[in-house]
Amino acid sequence: MRFVIIGCGLIGAKRAAAAAGHEIVAVCDPDVERRARLAQQTGARALADWREAIAIDADAVLIATPHDRLAPIALAAVEAGRHVLVEKPAGRGPDEVAPLLAAAKKHKRIVKVGFNHRFHPAIMRAKRLADEGAIGPLLFIRGRYGHGGRIGYENEWRFDKEISGGGELIDQGSHLIDLSRWFLGDLTLAYGAAPRYFWPGQVEDNCFLALTGVEQRMAWLHASWTEWKNQFSFEIMGRDGKLTIDGLGGSYGTERLTLHRMLPQMGPPETTAWEYPFPDRSFADEFENFVAAIGGRAPAIGDIEDAHANLSIIQAVYDRAQP
Secondary structure (H helix, E strand, O other): OEEEEEOOOHHHHHHHHHOOOOEEEEEEOOOHHHHHHHHHHHOOEEEOOHHHHHHOOOOEEEEOOOHHHHHHHHHHHHHOOOEEEEEOOOOOOHHHHHHHHHHHHHHOOOEEEEOHHHHOHHHHHHHHHHHOOOOOOEEEEEEEEEOOOOOOHHHOHHHOHHHHOOOOOOOHHHHHHHHHHHHHOOOEEEEEEOOOOOOOOOOOOEEEEEEEOHHHOEEEEEEEOOOOOOEEEEEEEEOOEEEEEEOOOHHHOOEEEEEEEOOOOOOOOEEEEEEEOOOOOHHHHHHHHHHHHHOOOOOOOOEHHHHHHHHHHHHHHHHHHOO
C-alpha cells in the first residue's frame, strides 16, 4: 500500500518504521530538518503543506501532529477519499471529532486512532484471557500511569491548552480510559478531578477518575506528570481472579502480565506470569491491524467512535472543573 505521513517527529518516525514493507510516498512537516530527515530515511518526497500531502495519490494518511491539527487534517484526508490512522486523542474534544466520525461513516473510510497500548503483548493477552472467562465476570479496574516530565517540560506544546486541549488527562489519561472501555464496555464519569500540583502553566498535571458501567462495573484511574519513577499498572479484577499488567518496557520497566486465579478453597491464588522483555512492537502490530481493516480482513481495533467516547469522558471532567 501507499502511505503519506503528516508529522515527522518522534511518533511520525515510529509510524514510518512500522510501515516497513509498504511505500511511503510523501512525508510532511513544517519543520525543514524533521521532514528532510524522515524523507531521507524512507525515500519519500518531503513536503511542508499538509494540503498538498493529502492530495497525493495514496491509500491512507498517517497523522502524527500536535492535537489541534489532528481532527482538521484527518477530516480533509477522509473527504479526499483516504483511509486514516490519526494519533490519539484524535482532537481536543468530542465536538472537534464529531465531524470526523460523521465523515468516516459517510465516505466509508477506515479511521483508526492511535491507541497503541491495546497492542502491547501483555495487554493483548490479558484481553484474550478476560474474554475467555479466565477470571470470571469482570468487576472493576484500577489503573495508574505516569512520568515525571523533564527539564523545560512546561515550555512544550502540551502545556499550551489551545494546542493540546488539556494536560495529563488528555495525554496519558486517555490511554487509561481507552483500555478501561476496551475491557468493561461503555463507561460514564462518576467522579473526576484534574488538579495542578507541580508544573506551572494552564493545564493539569494529574487526573483522578471514577468511571461506571453496566452491572456496577467501575474503573478507578490516576494519571500523573508527577510520577518521579515512571509507572504503568493496570489491574483487571474478576469474580474468579485478577489480571495485572505492570510496565511497558523501557523506563517503565519490563512488561509483565500476572494471572491470579482464585482457588475453590480461596486463600493464596494460583499464579501464572508472563514477561515481555523484547522491544516494543505495539506500533507495528497496530499498523498491521490498520492494513487488515483497510483490506476488510479485520475490524479496526480502537477507532474514531472509541476516540469520540473517550473525549466525551475527558470533556466531562474538564466541564466539572470549570469555576
